[in-house]
Amino acid sequence: MAQRALDRLVNAIEGEDRLDRPGHRLEQGLAFAENLLGITRGRARGFLHGVWLGHPLHPVLTDLPIGSWTTALVLDLTGQKCAARAAVGVGLAGALAAAVTGLHDWQHTHDNARRVGMVHGTLNTLAVALYGWSWWQRGRGHHLRGRLATLLGYPVIMAGGFLGGTLVHRHRIGVDQTSGQLEPRRFTPVLAERDLTGNRPHRVRAATWTSSWSARTAASTPWRMPVRTWAARCPRAGSATAPSPAPGTVRSSSCAAVRV
Structure with a gap:
């Protein structure tokens, strides 16, 4: 029930095209300000995006304002007035830093994600205004108003955080979409890097076929592709060559196989 209501709310925000005009104006204003400050490229832009961190900075x-x-x-509930005001102040400082990085990232969104980002930023701005007023009133001794x-x-900040999560999980903003999801977890070394010359492939003499290669091993590593065996020399069989065992079968032979 609650999930359906939240989905309808997000869909309504995404379909609100009246947010497009103020969004374009805000984007133009941000671009103009960044051009004046000279942070449209280079290290400043990478710093705001979190390139140096390897993770989006926003x-x-x-986490700093929400946690603070x-x-x-909690401090208000326990009656610690001075500590509560200090926590509100720390949250305000973190919120301003988050706003700068968030606006920088928001410029590169489009359509539905941009509309959700507009409402996300509006809610956060309202929350900052309320907490700023709270911090000021606490400083004047009006703790009840604070x-x-x-x-x-x-x-308000919780609602803004929900929309921020929607931007990440639903619209994939700030998510690396090029990372492989089906990469193998384990690798088997077959050749030393020093033995490679250029970009030419090499034939690799693999280990002997023993009972360690079994259907159980193949089932435990379904992502491994079987290596094609061209020929196997089997001196015990008395012949120069013998057909190689098929992957997934149990064979306790010491025939050395040449695989590529």
Whole structure:
């Protein structure tokens, strides 16, 4: 029931084309500001995206305001007024840093993802305003007003966080879509790197066929492709060559196979 309601909410946001005009204007304003600051390329742009970290920087920074404001909520319940105000202040600093990186990433979104990002940013801006007012009121000694602003701002930041997760999990914003999902987990060394010359393939003399290669081994590693065996020399059989065993069968022979 709740999931359907949330899906309908997200679908409604994605279909709201009235968000396109303010979105384009905001994008133009951000591009103009970044051009003035000279951060449209080079190290500054990579820093804001989190290239140096190997991970998008914006999701990392969002944990700081959410965690700090959750801590402030708990401190309010325990009556620690000064500590609660300090937690609100730390959250505000983290929220500003997250806003800068989030806006930088949002410029490169399109269509439905851009609309969700607009609402995500609007909710977060409202939450920052409420917590900023809370921090100011606490400093003036009006702790009751500060607590009220905190209580109003917490569900807003949670809603903004939900839409942020939608951007990642539904629209794949900031996700590396080129990483292989079906890569093997284990590799079997067959040739030293120093033995390679150029880009030419080499024939590799593999280990002897023994009972260790069995149907059980093949079933435990379904991703392994069987290596084609061209010929096997079997001195025990008294012949120069003998057909090689098929992968997946049990054969306790010491016939050395040449595989490529």
